[in-house]
Ligand SMILES: NC(=O)C1=CN([C@@H]2O[C@H](COP(=O)(O)OP(=O)(O)OC[C@H]3O[C@@H](n4cnc5c(N)ncnc54)[C@H](OP(=O)(O)O)[C@@H]3O)[C@@H](O)[C@H]2O)C=CC1
């Protein structure tokens with residue numbers, strides 16, 4: 001049995017009766033799923049998956065501290081908190097210090113999973129025993145999970161690929177071509193790897209599903225909201241501000257961190273400029289191409 005909480009009572013009651021979800025048109029909810037807007041319906045046992053946008057994680061986990069403390073929490077959000085520069089697990093360490101924390105991340109559009117399409121993800125938890133238990137509990141016939149103990153690497157891959165997806169979308173939207181996108185993906189991956197290494201992540205984590213895998217998906221598919229924001233920027237078109245686009249705040253947060261730490265993250269810097277409309281795509285590309293020549297290193 002799976003229990004799904006959402007804040008909108010009307011929407012959750014409708015989902016429970018209709019067995020469908022407004023955010024996943026065409027998907028039929030499994031009989032084992034119960035939808036509710038009352039957090040006190042949460043069963044006392046079992047892991048809780050937290051799937052809210054990154055910038056709301058602190059408020060949500062603070063509001064429900066009584067119900068979530070001491071539990072196993074699986075973070076599904078991909079981003080960095082703008083006000084603090086913290087990763088999701090670091091926010092939880094502050095709001096719910098007694099919780100056991102895991103991270104579920106990697107290349108997966110919710111719509112694909114809902115349709116039962118094959119998907120492989122990373123399940124990261126510092127406690128390997130807990131990771132093994134969660135791996136067994138969360139797999140499904142079409143969902144394969146790989147285990148990792150590198151929470152930092154898994155979180156950073158998922159957060160930083162969104163920034164690169166905005167860059168790639170902007171390049172495609174501005175008509176700069178697939179070669180430019182390939183360059184941005186490759187040098188974006190180098191940038192992600194540099195930052196992750198500086199923060200203690202293992203290089204092989206970035207090379208896995210949570211880093212390279214999700215970068216490949218998000219930089220090449222219009223199913224990605226981050227890529228679509230980039231497309232809109234590149235085309236000079238408006239974009240609905242109500243859509244969750246994690247890479248925008250993460251670009252700002254990462255750029256601020258890079259400036260404070262003296263890290264060289266040129267693509268992140270131009271994406272921060274693009275989302276804040278301080279830069280246009282032509283100037284951003286000119287800035288990247290005019291950088292001093294160097295050896296090709298990560
Ligand atoms: N969608 C996807 O394919 C994937 C998403 N993710 C990650 O999951 C996270 C969530 O994304 P996604 O579900 O797509 O985002 P959506 O914007 O589609 O949905 C966000 C959900 O969070 C709820 N929510 C927002 N703010 C609050 C709040 N303050 N308190 C309680 N509930 C809140 C919304 O409620 P309401 O409906 O009432 O607004 C909504 O149900 C992101 O970090 C994203 O990167 C990761 C992999 C795939």
Ligand SMILES: O=C(CO)COP(=O)(O)O
Nearest residue numbers: 106107108109224225226
């Ligand atoms: O993280 C995702 C795919 O793995 C979802 O991407 P978007 O948030 O860009 O839609």
